[in-house]
Amino acid sequence: MPDKSFQLWSDPLTYIVWVTFFSATAILFISRHSDFKIWLIQRRLPLNLLAVCYFFAFLVCWRSVPTLLWLGFPPESFQEVLHVQGMVSGPDLIVSFLMISALTVSAGFSYLCLPTDRAEMRLASMTKAALFAALIEPERYDKWYNSIGEAERTPLRKLLKGLLYPRDGLGGWYLLGPEDFDKAVGKNAWKRFARYVDGHLDDGWIRVCIYSLGTAMVMGMLCLFYRYFGFCRWIFHPTEFGVVTLLVLINFVVASLIVYLAFGAHLGETAIRDAIQLAVAEVQPAIQASAAVRRDADLRTLEGIVSNLNLEGPRQQR
Amino acid sequence: MVLISTSPTFDLRTYRAKVEAAMEKAILTGKPVIFENTGPVHAGVVIEVMLAHSTVSFDIVSGCLDRVAWEADSLQKFLDLTTRPKMRILLDGLQDGVIPDESALNDLKQNSGLIVKHLPKSLVPHICVGDRKHVRLELKQSTSEASVTFGDSVTTGPSAVRIFDRLWDSVRDRPALVYGMKAAAVSAAS
Numbered sequence: 163m164p165d166k167s168f169q170l171w172s173d174p175l176t177y178i179v180w181v182t183f184f185s186a187t188a189i190l191f192i193s194r195h196s197d198f199k200i201w202l203i204q205r206r207l208p209l210n211l212l213a214v215c216y217f218f219a220f221l222v223c224w225r226s227v228p229t230l231l232w233l234g235f236p237p238e239s240f241q242e243v244l245h246v247q248g249m250v251s252g253p254d255l256i257v258s259f260l261m262i263s264a265l266t267v268s269a270g271f272s273y274l275c276l277p278t279d280r281a282e283m284r285l286a287s288m289t290k291a292a293l294f295a296a297l298i299e300p301e302r303y304d305k306w307y308n309s310i311g312e313a314e315r316t317p318l319r320k321l322l323k324g325l326l327y328p329r330d331g332l333g334g335w336y337l338l339g340p341e342d343f344d345k346a347v348g349k350n351a352w353k354r355f356a357r358y359v360d361g362h363l364d365d366g367w368i369r370v371c372i373y374s375l376g377t378a379m380v381m382g383m384l385c386l387f388y389r390y391f392g393f394c395r396w397i398f399h400p401t402e403f404g405v406v407t408l409l410v411l412i413n414f415v416v417a418s419l420i421v422y423l424a425f426g427a428h429l430g431e432t433a434i435r436d437a438i439q440l441a442v443a444e445v446q447p448a449i450q451a452s453a454a455v456r457r458d459a460d461l462r463t464l465e466g467i468v469s470n471l472n473l474e475g476p477r478q479q480r
Numbered sequence: 481m482v483l484i485s486t487s488p489t490f491d492l493r494t495y496r497a498k499v500e501a502a503m504e505k506a507i508l509t510g511k512p513v514i515f516e517n518t519g520p521v522h523a524g525v526v527i528e529v530m531l532a533h534s535t536v537s538f539d540i541v542s543g544c545l546d547r548v549a550w551e552a553d554s555l556q557k558f559l560d561l562t563t564r565p566k567m568r569i570l571l572d573g574l575q576d577g578v579i580p581d582e583s584a585l586n587d588l589k590q591n592s593g594l595i596v597k598h599l600p601k602s603l604v605p606h607i608c609v610g611d612r613k614h615v616r617l618e619l620k621q622s623t624s625e626a627s628v629t630f631g632d633s634v635t636t637g638p639s640a641v642r643i644f645d646r647l648w649d650s651v652r653d654r655p656a657l658v659y660g661m662k663a664a665a666v667s668a669a670s
Binding site: 291294295297298299301302449450453454456457460461463464465467468469471 | 636
């Protein structure tokens with residue numbers, strides 16, 4: 163039995179796909195944060211999952227043909243690996259789809275599921291703006307929050323604190339937990355919030371996201387076309403048209419998924435924005451009351467200082 | 481109630497607008513508005529709004545009336561009002577009773593409504609009171625951390641004025657300091 167995996171592995175197009183994906187992902191990660199090392203450490207879990215995803219895709223790509231042969235598929239099914247034009251076998255098509263899907267899913271995962279710095283900044287900024295608008299300085303809120311007892315720390319108050327000082331893009335979650343978060347924010351916001359990404363919060367990033375995924379898929383498709391049909395031969399070949407239609411459909415499904423996630427996150431953002439409004443409205447009277455108490459104490463302090471002030475020092479000459 | 485602007489950023493102009501809105505609310509409703517205020521830049525905004533909404537009197541205890549928080553234009557506008565307002569300033573951060581270059585007093589024109597005196601002892605809390613009802617009480621000078629009350633002519637305003645009067649009385653015999661362009665010229669000549 164010929165070692166088909168060697169041919170697949172030695173295919174320069176395979177290298178192009180992998181190098182492009184790895185380098186593009188690395189560049190995007192590095193460019194997203196100035197302090198890359200800390201950013202990397204903070205997100206080790208999702209990044210490990212991403213690495214596992216890549217590893218499996220790599221494994222599928224590398225060992226697929228021998229595995230399928232071992233499972234009993236006839237060697238004739240792999241004629242197209244030898245670049246025989248116009249021959250498409252089911253198993254090999256599946257293998258290639260798996261490779262592309264794994265890469266696409268992992269790329270999508272990196273964009274859609276990783277908590278992002280931009281989401282953190284955006285939420286923190288939104289919260290600060292809301293507090294400022296109520297004439298509450300964020301530092302004062304922080305001090306006030308730390309001064310109150312656990313019983314007074316309502317979910318909305320915790321949410322504000324968490325959003326002001328986010329951790330891993332998860333905002334108020336680390337103080338609340340997903341269930342409490344949903345109770346505080348409502349509208350099933352946690353699930354949507356967990357999908358927060360740059361693109362969901364910023365039109366520019368969503369374009370980058372879709373563009374990257376689109377590019378990745380087009381590249382994968384070109385690899386397939388080249389491998390099975392030669393470049394663009396499918397356009398003129400009626401029996402191969404169905405395969406292309408299938409690829410386009412997959413592309414459409416993935417794009418729809420991205421839009422769905424983006425829309426969900428948008429709803430999540432709206433819910434969180436509403437929750438911030440509620441939270442600020444809730445804390446404003448409490449903070450004002452606390453400020454009044456503090457001011458009265460300060461005035462008494464000042465009065466005491468003035469009463470005990472001894473101005474019998476050296477006086478200026480007239 | 482809309483608390484969040486559509487823009488996630490929050491600049492100083494917005495802060496000023498909010499402070500002005502708080503002042504107007506206090507004046508219109510007759511109910512005091514209380515909030516806390518940190519940092520010299522935000523302090524400057526609050527002071528400017530207080531000056532803009534005072535017409536009769538303004539009392540200040542300050543280190544040297546630093547330009548960072550005290551804008552000469554706002555002070556001059558208040559002094560130039562046709563209502564002939566009175567401004568009393570006590571400075572407790574002067575070296576040998578000399579107004580330093582960074583003081584906003586150097587940019588003011590001489591005005592009969594303005595009296596500046598030197599408080600020979602440093603007072604940790606600083607205070608300013610406008611029209612006996614707008615009060616900014618700064619207890620931490622390092623961070624300009626202060627509590628602000630707008631429109632309280634019943635308790636906070638009179639209390640603050642009473643404290644200021646006691647301080648003012650304690651330096652009654654002391655000469656008024658020379659300020660403004662003339663002071664700057666004297667300083668340059670010396």
